Amino acid sequence: MCPTPDIKRQPDPPKGSVKIIIDEPQTVERIYSNHVELRLSPIDATLSFCDIDPSRAMRETNEGLEIKANLKCRIVLPFAVFVSLAQLLTSRVDEVQLPKEVKE
Numbered sequence: 001m002c003p004t005p006d007i008k009r010q011p012d013p014p015k016g017s018v019k020i021i022i023d024e025p026q027t028v029e030r031i032y033s034n035h036v037e038l039r040l041s042p043i044d045a046t047l048s049f050c051d052i053d054p055s056r057a058m059r060e061t062n063e064g065l066e067i068k069a070n071l072k073c074r075i076v077l078p079f080a081v082f083v084s085l086a087q088l089l090t091s092r093v094d095e096v097q098l099p100k101e102v103k104e
Helices: 079-097
Strands: 035-040 042-050 058-060 063-065 069-077
Touching: 042 079, 063 069
Parallel strands: none
Antiparallel strands: 035 042, 042 069, 058 063
């Protein structure tokens, strides 16, 4: 029989909005990517960010052209966080693409 963990009661979350402040260490670098692949499961989403250099080895296949992509970063998000990210990206893109007259 597995022992029952000692679960401590978490304090109630504060009422109102919560602002998250990102602590950005100087050692974190930006990573360039011009291609992203998405894999979804019922519990998470995996985003694979790649850099495709067309001058790299290409080969013809029965389905078309195949180009090697250099994987730069892979991020796994819980599904609920991924859904929030997708909504945020959609709203931000809509803000940028709407004509100025419609925004006002």
